[in-house]
Amino acid sequence: MNARAAVQNEAAPAVPFSHDGLAYGCDYNPEQWGPDTWAEDMRLMREAGVDLVAINIFGWSHIEPRPGEYDFANLDTIIELLHANGIRVNLGTGTSSPPPWLTTLHPEILPETEDGSIRYPGGRQAWCPSSPVFREHALALVEKVAERYGRHPAIALWHVSNELGCHNALCYDEDTTAAFRRWLEARYGTIAALNAAWGTSFWSQQYGEWAEILTPRLTLSSRNPGQVLDFHRFSSDELLDYYRRERDVIRRHSIVPVTTNFMVTAHIRNLDYWQWAPEVDVVANDHYLDHRLGDPVTELSFAADLTRGLAGGDPWLLMEQATGAVNWQPHNLAKEPGELTRNSLTHVARGADAVCFFQWRASLQGSEKFHSALVPHAGTDTALWREVVDLGATLDRLAGVAGTRVTADAAIIFSWEAWWAGDGESRPSQSVEYLGQMHAAYTALHRLGITVDVIAPGADLSGYRLVVVPTLYLVTDADAAGLADYVANGGHALITFFSGIVDEDDRVRPGGYPGAFRELLGIRVEEFSPLLPGRKLNLDSGAGTGLWTERLHLDGATAVASYLDGPLPGFPAITRNDFGRGTAWYLATALDPDALRAVMRTAAQAARVTALGPESDGTIEVVRRADATHSYLFVINHGHSEIEIAASGRELVTDVAVDRIVRVPAGAVRVIREDTAA
Structure with missing residues (x-):
């Protein structure tokens, strides 16, 4: 049929996107x-x-x-x-x-x-x-x-x-400047509120009119x-x-x-x-x-x-x-x-x-x-x-x-606002970058074979056994309280350094770091002590670390590992705190990949997180998608050797039956429609 004009009509809600298969x-x-x-x-x-x-x-x-x-x-x-x-x-x-x-x-x-x-x-x-x-x-x-x-x-x-x-x-440009002023006026209402949010008492930056803002x-x-x-x-x-x-x-x-x-x-x-x-x-x-x-x-x-x-x-x-x-x-x-x-x-x-x-x-x-x-x-x-x-x-x-939907019982919290604020111009170490720390934490879980949901601050945490919070520099009081409630009710959380430091206005929380998470973690940090790039330290657990240290004091938490050398020998570097019916871990330093994976493994096991795949160097991925009646196990082999994974059902890539073991050649993918739903 020829293209034809639609009849002008009142806006109507969209129908859901649908497609026959993938x-x-x-x-x-x-x-x-x-x-x-x-x-x-x-x-x-x-x-x-x-x-x-x-x-x-x-x-x-x-x-x-x-x-x-x-x-x-x-x-x-x-x-x-x-x-x-x-x-x-x-x-x-x-x-x-x-x-x-x-x-x-x-x-x-x-x-x-x-x-x-x-x-x-x-x-x-x-x-x-x-x-x-x-x-x-x-x-x-x-x-x-x-x-x-x-x-x-x-x-x-x-x-x-x-x-x-x-x-x-x-x-x-000027059009943007005008739009920015309108956005700020809608957000703050008054110049006084904006001055308070931006801390304009510093460097004589206090504004008197919206027209002064660029x-x-x-x-x-x-x-x-x-x-x-x-x-x-x-x-x-x-x-x-x-x-x-x-x-x-x-x-x-x-x-x-x-x-x-x-x-x-x-x-x-x-x-x-x-x-x-x-x-x-x-x-x-x-x-x-x-x-x-x-x-x-x-x-x-x-x-x-x-x-x-x-x-x-x-x-x-x-x-x-x-x-x-x-x-x-x-x-x-x-x-x-x-x-x-x-x-x-x-x-x-x-x-x-x-x-x-x-x-x-x-x-x-x-x-x-x-x-x-x-x-x-x-x-x-x-x-x-x-x-x-x-x-x-x-x-x-x-x-x-x-x-179908992916099944996961672990989550990692990701925030664009924390990324923007934490990677700002004046920060303790230009070598600490939000996305790098996020990727490090995700990679540790990925190589443990654990499927992870990536969620927003303030998301519902009740379905997860473990929640990982990497370098969440900016967090609201409400979102921090939500994480504390999750742990108090039996959840497990692992938080890494430079988290909870400022509120939504990039205002430092006084009383010691990590600000919003001090009570949850049972610690108080009096000073950051970043390291120069390339400097490596050792912990008494045998782990290697670098990039960042903190002058940390226990306030109810237990030290899991402490520094052997560097600027803070004897001070805790990894802590664990029982909080309500749950547990909160804190990493006050940037662990080497193997050490970070070991801590993640311990935390995941304590939280009874299910790893679908075996541990690997990132070459093996095992993920399940399921609905009420069907379950599909994806096995992806990025490596150079054949692997074997326990599974039974119908393998769909090659269209063959699988009984107890599926063999996945080097560089291949297998998808098993499992005999029973997950």
Whole structure:
């Protein structure tokens, strides 16, 4: 059928996103190719099993080539082609990057950086989130797109913009300054309340009028940390407000679910997705292996678990990943044979009900011409294409997994606000970074074979036997009290150094560290004593440590291990405290990986946490997804030797029966539909 306009109607709630089994898809950019290629693409998509395609992500200059002049002919054709071939559409609003005519007519929409310089067109996201001119033009485009396709039967999902805030989350121009002032006035109500929250009595920074407040551009010294923290909050909220504006336009014309692609990954930190997640109809994420990290595969698992946490434990969509190399890292490594499948099924094991890629066909021009794709430059007579086709067939055999949930009895608390505040300009040690400590704690649990839910501060903890709290520098009184109540009622918690230090205004809690957690932990720290990078110390338990020490006094807790050397010999480094009916552990130092794993093992065993997989160096992952009637055990072998795992049922990747033991070859994945539910 031809594309047709939807009838204007009152906004209605979206229907839930649904798909027949696990979705398999990609970004598709047909504007880079001609009609002959489009026909070939349809055939190859059917061959690969692709059934969900994102289009019009960067379509603005194609569908509005001049102001107010719209040309939907090619987009109409593509949607009809996909629909005729049984491929569902994830329709982009097209607003992610403005066309050249818009920035030419209105250069005031361009983003301004913290040093006051302007970022120009020629890349992407050349717009300021607070620009009213940009919003006016973008929302006019969304209105046209939603009106035209809002009721088209091919549309399965709406895709607002693209990777919002990837490049332009922090803007410092006059439009942003005005919006920041409005946000602050709504948050604090009075200038006096803002001055109290920011501690402006320091360095003669006290404000008398809202008009005196600026965005935190670069200064000659360190900036006011309360101002910087609030600017992060504002910037996340400002882009979220923009997302809502697009969503609300769509909702007037369509009941199809609306989402946008999050970037839960190691190098993106500017958006507080705990605030965003309730606003999307289904959580979607983009993830790429980051080879600048020491352990990119474990970071993939962490990101997938965090994305599941954002979804409240429900299934989510992997909107983008790479079949091989990306183009934006210093060294863009190709994936080894089988790695594409392992990465994809790791996401599925940890809650993804869709496996999608950027992009369908590798570009011949542009900034991403060396970014891998489902159809590589070398074509279909390639090992990559054959693995793409095999993955599609595997996902078909795993169709029953869709809708099930991951089972976990341990959790780790993650906070974007603690990340922003804890990594501020003036802190005890620039070598202590929030994400590094988060990854260290997660990696220890991961290598113990323990499945972990990643949750927000203040989340319900009642279903967990162990809750790990790494470097939660900023925490509210209410969230700290919630953790204490959890332990008092029989829970087990493990908290690491530089936690509980400040409240939501980045105000230090007096009386000794770790502030909000002193009573829970039964300790009092009178002074931090960070170490220079590379210096190593020893504990009387035989463990190695470094980076950080504390002058810690016991106030009811028991010392588990103490320093043998360094600036604080004899002082406790690891403590344990019985609190109510539960137990709280504290690590006052950055343990070496093996030592950290040993403490995590002891805490997990005391909490009776179930480890599904064996301990490993990160090469073995065992995760279970289940519902009321079915249970699926994922076994992922990243190593170079065959492994054996106890399991019985039907192995779905190879479609064979399994009796008591499943053998997983090196580099392979096995998924067992178990005989009984978990």
